[in-house]
Amino acid sequence: MWDFSGKQNEPKIRTEFYSELQSIIYIFDLGSLSSFNSIEKFWMRECKRNSGERLIQILVGNKSDLNREVTNDLINDFIEKYKIKYFELSSKDISKVKKIFSEIGNIIV
Numbered sequence: 001m002w003d004f005s006g007k008q009n010e011p012k013i014r015t016e017f018y019s020e021l022q023s024i025i026y027i028f029d030l031g032s033l034s035s036f037n038s039i040e041k042f043w044m045r046e047c048k049r050n051s052g053e054r055l056i057q058i059l060v061g062n063k064s065d066l067n068r069e070v071t072n073d074l075i076n077d078f079i080e081k082y083k084i085k086y087f088e089l090s091s092k093d094i095s096k097v098k099k100i101f102s103e104i105g106n107i108i109v
Contacts, residue, residue, distance in 0.1 A: 030063050
């Protein structure tokens with residue numbers, strides 16, 4: 001498991017890990033439209049360009065307990081367009097984290 005923490009300025013480090021990539025969890029801040037937009041504009045493109053076709057992708061909206069800038073309509077359009085699973089989390093309640101990893105495991109098996 002690797003966490004790039006949204007760092008788009010470390011391409012050499014990231015590309016070394018993409019060759020063996022089987023699944024990815026894109027996590028964005030529900031309170032930041034730019035965080036959400038970077039998933040499609042940067043991270044999905046980079047992962048597709050550098051990994052295999054059978055990449056399992058899951059989208060996670062974080063900080064669900066705080067004010068939202070990213071609307072449900074935007075999220076629904078996104079997950080419908082890319083046909084990926086979506087979860088929301090709050091760092092105050094991480095119980096859904098296990099569910100996310102179980103979902104990845106179910107898809108792989």
